[in-house]
Ligand SMILES: Nc1nc2c(c(=O)[nH]1)N[C@H]1C(S)=C(S)[C@@H](COP(=O)(O)OP(=O)(O)OC[C@H]3O[C@@H](n4cnc5c(N)ncnc54)[C@H](O)[C@@H]3O)O[C@H]1N2
């Protein structure tokens with residue numbers, strides 16, 4: 001009898017096909033109102049218009065004296081004025097300033113009625129209850145006018161913008177106590193594997209390996225602006241895996257499993273996900289590493305079954321989970337590569353898209369070059385630690401020294 005070998009990759013889909021299926025099944029980002037205190041690093045879910053003008057009132061830009069320009073006779077020769085009051089920041093001067101009068105003023109203090117110009121203290125000389133104005137350039141000097149920065153209703157920030165310290169400063173300056181943002185996606189994380197020991201386990205057995213995927217994925221989830229809702233270790237056993245997936249926190253947007261997604265007798269994630277009500281979106285992709293990646297959907301929840309090999313798990317996170325978490329926070333494009341030149345020949349002689357981890361060799365130069373990390377095994381964590389990012393090479397492609405391609409940087 002002639003044996004019919006099933007060619008590798010016959011049932012597998014390509015990376016773009018997988019991404020396009022994922023894109024069609026992305027959950028809608030959740031909008032929430034959060035206090036400004038909690039808004040740091042979140043993305044705006046709506047455009048923001050100014051609820052009031054800035055500055056709110058006309059004030060002084062300098063410590064000195066507020067005067068009437070018409071009293072200065074052109075500002076070239078010294079003029080003596082009577083000091084009739086003070087306008088302090090937080091304690092305005094209530095009087096209307098008359099001819100021949102000046103008011104002491106601090107930076108940021110409201111301009112009293114009647115005055116229109118500020119003379120910095122260095123250009124004055126005090127003499128008892130009078131002040132000599134030695135010089136003045138022009139009417140209105142050192143005055144900050146109400147509304148000169150922006151008017152009420154003007155656009156301040158756009159939907160999707162990340163709220164960092166600068167944006168938080170602007171929002172607080174115009175009185176926002178709550179802002180509409182996209183909620184941080186919540187992720188339930190399960191690392192499967194009977195061989196796994198906690199990284200701090202001092203009694204680790206010779207046949208065990210330390211769980212590095214849990215700390216790596218927790219970090220990656222946080223780097224992506226999401227929240228680890230829970231992180232549990234699951235043994236390679238179907239009922240435990242089903243139980244974990246069914247018991248995942250109800251408010252999780254995404255479930256990530258690591259390991260147990262290939263074709264071994266003890267790989268249960270795909271079956272468990274389906275027993276827990278998930279429908280397969282895809283399983284097995286023409287990519288290296290990360291071939292056995294599984295993605296399923298139940299209602300609005302997506303489940304990613306990442307391969308157990310640490311580098312495969314990391315690269316699948318980079319290519320599939322990261323864009324999903326970004327989309328859940330209102331971001332459309334996150335994979336922006338930068339152009340760099342190959343330092344030596346690299347060829348993809350295989351049948352899968354190859355995510356080759358590379359190091360940038362001259363970071364300072366305006367045209368960077370890169371070289372592949374020597375050891376690219378999917379169990380070799382040094383291949384992602386030594387690398388600055390990766391390139392995606394299609395089967396049959398060869399890059400010669402000097403050829404340009406996109407490098408995708410790691411966070
Ligand atoms: N007969 C076949 N075997 C395998 C195939 C295949 O097509 N046919 N695919 C290989 C590929 S490619 C990958 S990738 C792996 C993925 O396997 P699983 O997702 O089922 O992962 P496990 O078998 O559970 O573990 C694989 C490897 O990774 C280590 N591991 C698992 N979890 C962790 C963790 N949390 N931290 C650190 N390391 C972890 C585990 O000990 C194994 O060494 O399947 C191939 N096999």
Ligand code: MOO
Pocket residue numbers: 287288289290291292307309312378
């Ligand atoms: O696809 Mo696997 O991730 O090469 O070891």
